[in-house]
Amino acid sequence: MGEGCLLQxxxxxxxxxxxxxxxxxxxxxxxxxxxxxxQALLDFDKTGPVLRIRHWRAGDRFQPLGMQGSKKLKDYFKDEKIPRAERKRMTVLTTADDHIIWVLGGRISELYRISDQTRNTLNIRVLK
Incomplete structure (x- = not known):
């Protein structure tokens, strides 16, 4: 997947x-x-129109929904009890600046959640 797959x-x-x-x-x-x-419902005005799917990398961090601070993805996977063998295949949705918006199949980032101020909702769905 290289540097990621650009979403349409x-x-x-x-x-x-x-x-x-x-x-x-x-x-x-x-x-x-x-x-x-x-599926993830996100604030489109915060995510922006350029989004990518890529594999997670060592050192990646994000702020899981409901949390105050950021967390390393490695620790997030441990806390969510995702088996070590599955972690290699985990992918993330990122902004144009490579900020993590969503761990596919897991939590979205607190920073991109919808709120009462949301003007445009982005609905992302994984289809098998």
């Missing part, structure tokens, strides 16, 4: 190295429908 927004992006597709759509206003671990 709106649209569906095939991430062939992972055998998945990712759909992205933007809706006006705040949308808080129920989500599962294969």
């Amino acid at each position: 927004i709106p649209g569906v992006t095939a991430v062939e190295s992972l055998g998945i597709q990712i759909s992205a759509e933007v809706k006006k206003g705040v949308h808080k429908e129920s989500v599962d671990l294969q």
